[in-house]
Amino acid sequence: MHHVGVLALDGVLPFELGIPGRIFGAARDGAGRPLYSVATCSLDGGPVRAEADYGLAVSRDASLLARVDTVVIPPSHALGPIREEGRLPDALRDALAAIRPGTRIVGICTATYVLAAAGLLEGRPATTHWRDADRLQRMFTGVRVDPDVLFVDDGDVLTSAGVAAGIDLCLHLVRRDHGSRVANDVARACVVPPWREGGQAQFIPRPVPDPGASGTAATQAWALERLSEPLTLADLAAHAHVSVRTFSRRFRAETGTTPARWLLRQRTDLARHYLETTDWPVDLVARRSGLGTGASLRHHLHTTLGITPHGYRRTFRP
Structure with a gap:
């Protein structure tokens, strides 16, 4: 006891x-x-x-x-x-x-x-x-x-x-x-x-960026279409036509997180979508979502959810 x-x-x-x-x-x-x-x-x-x-x-x-x-x-x-x-x-x-x-x-x-x-x-x-x-x-x-x-x-x-x-x-x-x-x-x-x-962090209210300011929304949308590709901070800043330092500052102000953490979260979410909707092997899910290897996908799912890819698929796939 x-x-x-x-x-x-x-x-x-x-x-x-x-x-x-x-x-x-x-x-x-x-x-x-x-x-x-x-x-x-x-x-x-x-x-x-x-x-x-x-x-x-x-x-x-x-x-x-x-x-x-x-x-x-x-x-x-x-x-x-x-x-x-x-x-x-x-x-x-x-x-x-x-x-x-x-x-x-x-x-x-x-x-x-x-x-x-x-x-x-x-x-x-x-x-x-x-x-x-x-x-x-x-x-x-x-x-x-x-x-x-x-x-x-x-x-x-x-x-x-x-x-x-x-x-x-x-x-x-x-x-x-x-x-x-x-x-x-x-x-x-x-x-x-x-x-x-x-x-x-998902419950913390974030200030809405000034619509008149040069935001990062367009770059976020651009990145979401290319999650399977290697994307660097320099790539994101170049798309936004600003310096790396300026992009990082604006991105954190708008999203409350860093570009690297945001990319990781989006890629993990995409991997979960593939686990729920496809029969793809774990290594293929990892590559298509931009996480690289099955080992990397296992690590990130365990860190965020405390579960393996196979365990997640058993639980959430119809």
Whole structure:
């Protein structure tokens, strides 16, 4: 039995607070026995003020965190000096300091601030809600903030993006602990996908380019017709009749990503289309989509979806 302790702070968001109990609580072994126990605590064992219009009765105090295998901290809208000054209140600092070495620690959404202020993310990769990514990076310069992903697994310390990304992270932990079968069963029970394509970058609003400006839309359309061909940044800039530096700057401003990452995403999407609609061998799919080799296609599908080309085809091809 793996013991999970959830720390509810004042101002906790009820949706995210419920994620660990729902996901870990649904995990069962082949005989139907629970694989996790989940207990919730507050700093002092007293009621917690929620972000919603009600309070929460919590019967355990933070000494629970010293006895569990995984600590999960959901986000709060009352982090106060943590978000403003990067400083932990004494009670919270003492509670985190009492966690045993080797305990897995998880921060959901803006709880990443708590982990950063505790020094747990120094020199490590992490993520948080996209609205807070820039602020987090400015406040904690030693943290390698990735604003694009749904979650970051750095071994014993894990962080997620906002809100429902906590579900993705908890499902990932179940998969890491007990394999895909158990994680997929949990996902089915909770009526959520076992994994989601892409990261939180797709949810970040991008400013619409000035229609009067010289944009890159025509070059994007030109490139989409030539994904199977080798395309360099210089090729794209030449088509747009601007310098490489100017093209890169305009492209990022309009799309929120680099030309290289955009090309890779388009080629991966084209490969998925071919896997769904043709019987082509994997190597041919890779060549026709511009990914080069079957090994390259396998790598990119595994990185973005956690699945092989054959697994993807079995799942999505009628």
